[in-house]
Amino acid sequence: MPNFFDRVIEAVRGPASFDDSQISNEWFKAHFFYATDLIHDWMGKELNLSQAKLLNFGCGDGISDLALMLRYGAKRIHGIDVRQEYKKLPTIAKEQLKLQRLPSGLTFETIKPSQPLAGKHQVDGIMSWSTFEHVQRDQVLPIAKDLLNCLRPGGLFFLQIEPLYYSAWGAHLRRYIDVPWVHLLISEDELWQRIQAYEGELDMGEVDYGFDDFGVDGYKRFVFKEYQHLNRLTADELIAIMREAGFEVVREQKNHMQDEPPAQLLTQYPREILTNNEILLLLRKPAA
Numbered sequence: 017m018p019n020f021f022d023r024v025i026e027a028v029r030g031p032a033s034f035d036d037s038q039i040s041n042e043w044f045k046a047h048f049f050y051a052t053d054l055i056h057d058w059m060g061k062e063l064n065l066s067q068a069k070l071l072n073f074g075c076g077d078g079i080s081d082l083a084l085m086l087r088y089g090a091k092r093i094h095g096i097d098v099r100q101e102y103k104k105l106p107t108i109a110k111e112q113l114k115l116q117r118l119p120s121g122l123t124f125e126t127i128k129p130s131q132p133l134a135g136k137h138q139v140d141g142i143m144s145w146s147t148f149e150h151v152q153r154d155q156v157l158p159i160a161k162d163l164l165n166c167l168r169p170g171g172l173f174f175l176q177i178e179p180l181y182y183s184a185w186g187a188h189l190r191r192y193i194d195v196p197w198v199h200l201l202i203s204e205d206e207l208w209q210r211i212q213a214y215e216g217e218l219d220m221g222e223v224d225y226g227f228d229d230f231g232v233d234g235y236k237r238f239v240f241k242e243y244q245h246l247n248r249l250t251a252d253e254l255i256a257i258m259r260e261a262g263f264e265v266v267r268e269q270k271n272h273m274q275d276e277p278p279a280q281l282l283t284q285y286p287r288e289i290l291t292n293n294e295i296l297l298l299l300r301k302p303a304a
């Protein structure tokens with residue numbers, strides 16, 4: 017993370033230059049462009065990113081935070097996560113962007129799950145990308161309340177989940193089992209057997225930088241455990257929890273896939289829930 021010398025160098029020389037014309041990693045590309053454009057599209061109209069203090073809840077490797085700073089002029093972002101993938105960011109950014117040092121306003125913090133943040137952090141905006149489906153279900157409301165308390169009155173929270181659990185790829189297992197809704201059709205044991213048996217290539221757009229640490233079998237175990245811990249929230253449940261926490265909904269968008277769910281599942285679940293693969297929310301802390 018930026019150290020004292022990086023700060024001094026940035027103060028003297030200005031921001032480090034970068035080159036995004038030769039990005040080779042698909043995961044990096046998807047976060048540096050697609051996710052960041054969307055976050056900017058939702059937050060940038062309401063907040064002046066160059067002035068705002070931002071917090072990213074579940075920042076992962078921090079690629080989209082870096083992109084928000086390099087591409088959209090955000091100046092202060094604090095990434096929070098229970099893992100430490102963000103420690104790889106200086107190396108990744110050097111490889112993919114030829115960036116010699118991270119912006120000094122980009123900071124990161126490791127927390128324990130559900131560790132309170134309010135009191136320590138007071139920000140203008142919060143974002144959370146593909147994270148809230150991983151939070152233990154009974155912790156979603158307390159965490160939402162805590163994040164509300166991290167915001168100044170009128171502050172904004174952009175929250176995205178994709179894929180939602182009951183949608184075609186909601187298990188987050190597509191890199192191993194390319195069968196829509198498979199997690200709702202076969203048992204957990206069968207899912208694990210199919211993952212273990214998989215020997216093909218992985219779609220690199222879905223493979224995060226953790227793969228190198230885990231290796232082939234370790235990554236299978238990691239991805240399957242992530243699946244087992246998904247909280248299975250639907251979009252409406254999430255919205256209800258956020259309202260209960262005290263947020264106002266400024267904007268919401270539910271995206272649906274066109275694929276036809278299996279007839280068997282349509283007798284068990286509403287079509288709306290089976291086809292709704294993404295929820296995008298812009299929430300506001302009411303002005304005092």
Ligand SMILES: C[S@@+](CC[C@H](N)C(=O)[O-])C[C@H]1O[C@@H](n2cnc3c(N)ncnc32)[C@H](O)[C@@H]1O
Nearest residue numbers: 074075076097098099129130145146147150151
């Ligand atoms: C699918 S990853 C997404 C990471 C990042 N937002 C991205 O788009 O690459 C989910 C992230 O949420 C983090 N996470 C899960 N539960 C969390 C919690 N209770 N508090 C903070 N982070 C959490 C995980 O460690 C992981 O980095």
